[in-house]
Amino acid sequence: MPQHHSLTADRRSPVRASAPDALQDPASALGRCGVAVSGFREVLRIGSATLIRADSLDVLTALAEAAPGSIGAVLGDPPYSSGGATAGERARPPSQKYQQSEYRHRHAEFAGDMRDQRSFLAWSALWMARAREATVSGGLIGTFTDWRQLPVTTDALQVAGWVWRGIVPWDKTQAVRPTLGRYRTQAEYVAWGTNGPRTMAGPTAPGVYTVSVPKVKLHMAAKPVALMEGLLSVMEGPVLDPFMGSGTIGLACANLGLPYIGVEIDAGHFDGACRRIEAHGQAGE
Ligand SMILES: C[S@@+](CC[C@H](N)C(=O)[O-])C[C@H]1O[C@@H](n2cnc3c(N)ncnc32)[C@H](O)[C@@H]1O
Numbered sequence: 001m002p003q004h005h006s007l008t009a010d011r012r013s014p015v016r017a018s019a020p021d022a023l024q025d026p027a028s029a030l031g032r033c034g035v036a037v038s039g040f041r042e043v044l045r046i047g048s049a050t051l052i053r054a055d056s057l058d059v060l061t062a063l064a065e066a067a068p069g070s071i072g073a074v075l076g077d078p079p080y081s082s083g084g085a086t087a088g089e090r091a092r093p094p095s096q097k098y099q100q101s102e103y104r105h106r107h108a109e110f111a112g113d114m115r116d117q118r119s120f121l122a123w124s125a126l127w128m129a130r131a132r133e134a135t136v137s138g139g140l141i142g143t144f145t146d147w148r149q150l151p152v153t154t155d156a157l158q159v160a161g162w163v164w165r166g167i168v169p170w171d172k173t174q175a176v177r178p179t180l181g182r183y184r185t186q187a188e189y190v191a192w193g194t195n196g197p198r199t200m201a202g203p204t205a206p207g208v209y210t211v212s213v214p215k216v217k218l219h220m221a222a223k224p225v226a227l228m229e230g231l232l233s234v235m236e237g238p239v240l241d242p243f244m245g246s247g248t249i250g251l252a253c254a255n256l257g258l259p260y261i262g263v264e265i266d267a268g269h270f271d272g273a274c275r276r277i278e279a280h281g282q283a284g285e
Pocket of ligand 1: 265
């Protein structure tokens, strides 16, 4: 039986990590505060990456309570709950919404993609609010979305208390499939913001990324590593990735030397991400 995470005792009497400790290692800070990291279904450490199999709302709640301000930046690629004009169409499995019939069954389904727009907004505001509490003052958030969910995503960001700062388009190039008599759906978007004011200092990153979708993917919704590296180039660690999928952000963090916490709810995708990040670490050593 999988272990389920319980925070009841810790919610009644939270013991907070000292800020310097938590900043160095929020995942250990959770353990020291009695919010048992081992209470999540699986936890794996690979180099400076901590990979947790759990519902990210549980992990974000634990971090917000035990180690507030311990995360340097949040880069999220949540299920978009998109892909249809009506609530019924959006409730279909991801493979039917996002894949052409000849590619269906090539990748496993993934979790959490069935919400209608109202519940998507409520859920997004919830995870983003907890993510903000866990993030250092001035820290960055970037969260992926598509054209259909862009308005609710920027609403949720602000409901959660982040200062919404802009949109970074990801241009997937004309390699994406054409739609006759229409414009190609060629871009996805990263809505970004900060946890309060952010010092004007440090490197500058591009405001648009042109990178094609990876040819070989372990996950139906996998993004390119180069895109993640670009987005991370103005972020500080530890980087929290609440929706790890195949671990692309983890690979990019490893390449940039940033500590990483990745959370994935699905056992199959969690295993795939762990193997991918482990193999990447071994290849780099
Ligand atoms: C869009 S995919 C991420 C893809 C990833 N960026 C990549 O390049 O492989 C979103 C992932 O979030 C996971 N997920 C959905 N709801 C979740 C939740 N509540 N907690 C943790 N993971 C969740 C899904 O199973 C899915 O693998």
